[in-house]
Amino acid sequence: MFRIIQALNNNVALVKNEQGQQAVVMGLGIVFQKKKGDLIVPSKVEKIFSLRTEESKENFLTLLKNIPLDILTVTYNMIDQLVDKYHFPVQEYLYVTLTDHVYSVYQKLLKGNYQESHLPDISDAYETEFAMAKEAVEMLSQKLSVVFPDDEVGRMALHFINAKGDYEVSENKQENARKRVLELVEEELSSSGIKRSAENGNLYDRLMIHLTYLINRLQTNQQDETSLINMEEFVKSDYPQAYQIGQAIYDVIEKELDIDLSRSERVYLVIHIQRLLK
Structure with a gap:
């Protein structure tokens, strides 16, 4: 049985199963006239999306606000x-x-x-x-x-x-360092004319999510070491402004974490920034 944590609409609900694990369940009318704490019979459920972490839940609910x-x-x-x-x-x-x-x-x-x-x-x-x-x-x-x-x-x-990744990082591991880097990155973006707004909110948040995971990877000494020289030359020539901003952020991360970043990581940063500049 699934117990409703939050009804998202008549057909979708955030639930908890008998083992206490959270998931999103879907099915025609499965939430109709139901409320928080009510049960949903598994036979009525057509799709289940397991939410392994609190982050999974927040990501799904955030997407659901903006995407059909x-x-x-x-x-x-x-x-x-x-x-x-x-x-x-x-x-x-x-x-x-x-x-x-x-x-x-x-x-x-x-x-x-x-x-x-x-x-x-x-x-x-x-x-x-x-x-x-x-x-x-x-x-x-x-x-x-x-x-x-x-x-x-x-x-x-x-x-x-x-x-790609096959590791987990503790939420509290070097949290202060991560927050410090993200604050400096936001300052760098702001000085380059990029600030979060209602129009670019989704793209801005995606960049910060990317940076959060990048910092987590660096704190566990894991980054993409494969050379993307062809891709780097492409973004440098086609996205010069994004490349300049990406380089500045790249320098901030290297300095604050005292680590040598791979060139591939810079390519990923530039691609995210270019989307914000469009």
């Missing part, structure tokens, strides 16, 4: 299936960044204003991630009834590359 439920569920299902099929461990924030990306692309395709990125081909260095991305594009095209272009394979592969 069908996009969210299709993307979550897609990630779960690919992670399971390829035995590919990912960090939790992939669900946030990739869902946000899928919705953005979906809207552009419907409006007819999608633009290709022409990213350099790095598939040889990341065969698994590109195989996953290719399947992701096929699955999304089928489930959402909109043809996602081949250009999206490279873009989605970057999400899988960036989110």
Whole structure:
């Protein structure tokens, strides 16, 4: 049985199972005329999304405020299936960044204003991630009834590359250092004319989520060591302003954490910043 923690609408609820684990359950009318504390019969549930951490719950609820439920569920299902099929461990924030990306692309395709990125081909260095991305594009095209272009394979592969991880970091580990770095990064962004607003809130938050995970990885001495020289040259020439800001943030992180960052990490930063500058 599932006990309702929060009814999200007539068909979706945040629940707790008999083992005390939180999840989001979905099914036609399963929450109708029910309230917090009421029970939902498992046989009525059509889909279950396990929320392993408090962060998982917050991410899902945040996305649900801005993204239609069908996009969210299709993307979550897609990630779960690919992670399971390829035995590919990912960090939790992939669900946030990739869902946000899928919705953005979906809207552009419907409006007819999608633009290709022409990213350099790095598939040889990341065969698994590109195989996953290719399947992701096929699955999304089928489930959402909109043809996602081949250009999206490279873009989605970057999400899988960036989110790969098989480790956990304590919430309290070096928390002060993390907060200090994030404060300095926000100051750097502000001095560059980038401040959080109602218009850019989602993208700004995605960047801060990325930075939080980056700092966590660095605090456990884990970062992407694979050279992305071709990608670096691309972002440097095509996104000069974002590259300059990314370099400044890159320098702040290196100085505060006393660590040498890989060039790949700078590429990821620039891509996030470019989205804010558009």
